Amino acid sequence: MKSAKKLSKRDGQILQFIEQYRDLGYLPEALFNFITLLGWSPEGEDEIYSPEEFIKIFDEKRLSKSPAFFDKQKLAWVNNQYMKQKDTNTVFELALPHLIKAELLPENPSESELAWGRKLVALYQKEMSYAGEIVPLSELFFRDEQVLGADEQEVIDGEQVPELMSHLYSKLEALEPFEAAEIKQTIKAVQKETGIKGKQLFMPIRVAVTGQMHGPELPNTIEVLGKDKVLSRLKKYV
Template structure:
């Protein structure tokens, strides 16, 4: 394959970049880059009612954050927004009108609604019935004159060949076919406001931009036969189609819904929380595609090299937040410290915790981080009141040897100079308590950890004590001894 491969991501600027749309963009990107093809961004902004002012910027900004680049877009090319292409659509609509392959329809919304209700009551499949059916040419002309005199603005409908079979070999699902009679009758290609409908405009755009492969979600399968009708009517060759399976919630098994507030579904959310974009990129690439083998951590370059459209899954892709968090944690653990600190810095600053020990705090908790915003709750120990002990922690502190351990370690801390109070010098003091008391293992370390931090588990104990400070550590041990 070569530069003849041209794929596109064509979002509507109606909101933030959703994880499902991001996957569509990502698979198109990987396909283009793997085959040395072209990846194009086109904005489908003809739905003016749902248009969001900042929608286009959000889409492009978040795609860039994920690590994608593209060859053509509204930033570099004119008329890459549908709203800028109305003359082109009108040209082809007029062509179809002239050739008798489309016609102006004067039926009103009220009439359409009444007919749908009649069909439903009669148990019929709802469909548009050609309003000119059974009319003579004179009757047809009189009808049009009457409607136009009444100020009724027509739509334009494509005349459907109901006996035709529309079929294609899908890149993901194999052979698919639809009967023309099951489309629902002649359908609108131009609305009353003069804007084309999606299924017409997308064909003109894809043909004009020489799109070779259309890779999208399988919620578009029902649109494909309509688009094939337009290709046929205009005498154009259709691109290849590939429809990716839906993304489902791994916990409910249902389609991932924007109403599911328990799952982060917008790329903007991951940016704001301080996820590494490489981790989100990696995770999305495995939603409905399998590179083979057991490995799951891949760089962008590795994913481009490995991408094989034949390995796109035919089964629904499970969105597993826990897997994403595991993957993100792995990326953070292996990232350069400066990169992670830069991610954490704004959150620490907002919380008033950007102290001279901030870098040490990030270093301490870096292995535990899933996202940078977690640095604030993780460091509560050093900035908040001593926490209430759990029943399990109380049980540990009720041990017979606990006072002995705490008294001995408190004495060691008191004997340390400010200069000596460093993480590398604190661990030997704990070992010295072991030697003096003969108490070891969890009976040694656990009481010290709980007395100092109020928690049974956490980062390395010497680092925790150092960051808490000698005076505060001694104060916590004193308070614990008084409560025993």
């Protein structure tokens, strides 16, 4: 394991209790999987097993006599494998308390706010190492001002950007319903009208609306950001 650090109750950098991992949104079955592998190794390269599978393949001869090492990155990876397999509603229920605690959703969200939150979680489910990670991952949806880094600024300063943003802005302003499928078709229409394609098309749009060069599917991201916020961010570059 990468950390090469023996388990110690005095190590303040490692959470000491199962409840702490539960509160962050780690899944019980992922923790069981990870802890089992601390002192025992299966044959082969597979590392994700259900408790029933562990029972079936367990061999005491493969118990380790060496001290266990706690690899936080490995735990995050194991939990992520389980998060990917869960249905979005389950992951959303795990993430919801964290969104509320961070005041990104109200304490008693409405049905429309809950529906929006599910879409937000669906965007990041494959990336989430634990449910609480939705808060830093989704930061771009809640900021008031975009602060671009040097690389992002270089993208947005491209020669074709004003023409691209002008076409996109006018089309999105008139678009109803403001949903991912329609947004995807709108971007294709802008490509056809302007002749701008590939990275020169998608990268400036992503930077303009998110402030980032990488992220979840662009049409879905634009839908979840919402029409008002997207138009407000695009307008600066028209």
